[in-house]
Amino acid sequence: MEQKAPSGMRRVRNRGVLGFALLLAILVVLPLFGLSPNAVRLLFVTFVWVTVSIAWNILGGFGGQVSFGFAVFYGLGAYAAALAVNRGLPTIVALLLSAGVAVLASLLIGLPTFRLRGPYFAIATIGVSESVRVLMTNVSMTGGASGYRILETGPFRQLDHFYISLALAVVALAASVEVRRSRFGLALIAIREDEDAASDLGVNPFRTKLLAHALAAALTGAAGGVYAQYAAFIHPQGVFAFSIGVAILLMPIIGGVGTIWGPVVGGVVYGLIHDELVASFPQLHLLIYGSLLILIVLFEPAGLYGLLDRWFRALAGARRIRAAVP
Amino acid sequence: MSATDLLNLLIAALLLAGVYAVMSVGMTIIYGVMKIVNLAHAGFLMLGAYFVYELYTHLGIDPLLGVLLSFPVFFLIGMAVHRILVRRIPISDQPSLTSLLLLFGLWLVLQNLGYLVWGNSDRAILTPRTLDVLEIGPIGFPTVRLVVFGVALAALAGLEFVLHKTWFGRAVRALMQNNDAGRIVGVNVDRTARVAFGVGIAFAGVAGGLLAMLYSFSPDFGGPFLLRAFVIIVLGGLESFAGVAIGSLILALVETFGILALPANYQPAIAFSLLVVALVVLPGGVAGLWNRRRRLA
């Protein structure tokens, strides 16, 4: 929606774009200055999480449809890529397949479940997610419960995976920005705010939700594919776990649901600290996420991003006041 | 399959249905009065199990007595949770996602507390009663299942009594039908909601204790039962107590006889798939179908 934003806002937005471009440049160049393999792995994982976090936010944040079932897309994407790579297909094709399979799944799932509203939809996605996990655990073609291994076809080039995951995260961010700015994004927000009123003004809620679901699934599936190629071994308890679906939902909500940068913040926080958290305080990570969720739902619906935003605004305001009053 | 086997299975299903009903009734009350989907129900099932377990292993208190004690304890806990957390979310006639997420967060917290205090190994409650079997004719009833079923029936009967014969019960039924109308008629919505929440959690605690007498458990033990509770209340029609009974029976039957048809690995998927099918095909649940037919006649 092209709104005539005040010129001050435009300046801020331009500065934001510049800042982001700078950050991106740094990330691209960083590994060449020598990062430990562990640091590269950490960043890789973070980029994957940021991607799925942004993806979930398109349906859940902009559209207000809370799905607990995104592990289905992540897992299917992982398996699709793994199967493709083992048949000699190149990476990009494998990722396209990951996305494609996920999109198909999203349609199959969305057609019956998007008739449901709010919590009912959420609960249905729990049921779907767990059903798929049980199913995949029992399908022998993909190794069943013992998992599936990608065959080695050369040396492990960690930086390749780093750049692929970074590229995917950028694509996801670009998609998110474009959706938010577009007519499609307006429809999603209208549906989130009041689905009936949206329909009364000409929005087709069912079709819009299906499309958003498909886009989110495609990105999530690709992320799963990227992960599978890195990990080289995947199993249903890992990629289809309910805890993955929960994590995918927690990141954007804790980061700031419904915003552009909130999911990024959530993904970064989760990516950087999750492994550390599980290592250092193995018994506390659920407690921390649960408490954060409660606090955010009750006090700061705009999540960590909203919190940061408020602080910066308060600081900027204080600075302006101090400048005005010498 | 012989007639005796069939009868055995049917009775096993019936006994199971009783426990399932107690397990689901707590969610129904909370959903009906406040349109809140209580995902933390799973956490309280778990706490109920450990409560009875601890009383038994450390104080030698018979699990049945433990279950009895858990009602008032969890009632108070429920009211406290409502006052501290849930009360901050406005009640409406529409189910809200905010409360869903809030209680989901609470579930995560409770699970973690469970892991912290009890670790993740399985526990079980073993009493002399556990392996006892009562033989009536050709059929053997595991005593513990009979006892659990008996307690479940008693609890449900108690609830029926409260719902139809007390002030609180009438207020609950009024709010379940129409929040605003209830307000207008003078029902103290906030207080009724708090008590209803307490009762809902109390039933969760009791159910947890009962389930602990039948199955082994660990801190994530609530999850599969939570899903079953959803299936039941959706099948039964989200806000109807009779529906809970019907839903429990259907699920128990499908699960018990499902073992014959499906390999064990696919068992967990039964509840999940039934849930999705129920949500999509029967939005009003069995009770909805019944009501529609009855009113149009």
Added chain:
Amino acid sequence: MQPFLSLDRVSKDFAGLQALKEVSFELERGGIYGLIGPNGAGKTTLLGIIAGSLEPTSGAVIFEGRNLVGAKSFAAVRAGVIRTHQVPKPFRALSVLENVEVGVRFGRRGRSAGDGQDAAEILDWVGIAHLAHTPSAILSVGDQKRLELARALGARPILLLCDEICSGLSEAETACILNLLRKIEKSGTTILYVEHNLRAIMSVSHHVIVMNYGQKLAEGSPQMVQNDPAVIEAYIGGRASTDGRQPRSGFVAES
């Protein structure tokens, strides 16, 4: 010559409660049609059915030759039938301007912005241009109602369905909205206006349909309808005999 809007024995029953019983009437293009009736007469239900928000149990709603029944409300929008809501339903996270944008971009022939007025122009026309960037969540009731109108106008209605757009407003605000309705009608949009405020409706409609207990009771010019004894009885309830009060020749004005 097919009628502009034709309702053919529309009935609606909500699990045992019969809200509408075989309601039929026809509208011609142009003008403001009033739809009145005591509380519970089924007016909002009927409006919902014409707009596509509800499905009737039986009957047809033929608009410009097409039966709208069975299609959801967004399909009705494409045909040019747009409604406002009795209780305003703003998109709370969006500003006033963005709310209207939804109407503009998804309404009838919504793709090209060059068609018809754009959102800012509509806000100006309706009189809330000064609120363009205000979050819609904090508007006063009167402004929310005007936003409902603005949003609906954004969708370029051929037939505008107004649901109690004056309820809860002061005299001055009501007069303002009524003038707006006249302006809208003059610009070529037919209006079907449901209202409980009799004085308001009588002053603005050229043809009035009266409903009671889910059925059409009477229809005609405001003059005719006001003096129809059946209509008077429906509103006053025939209590004139018991407490000695005589029904006035106009209606008891209800606000």
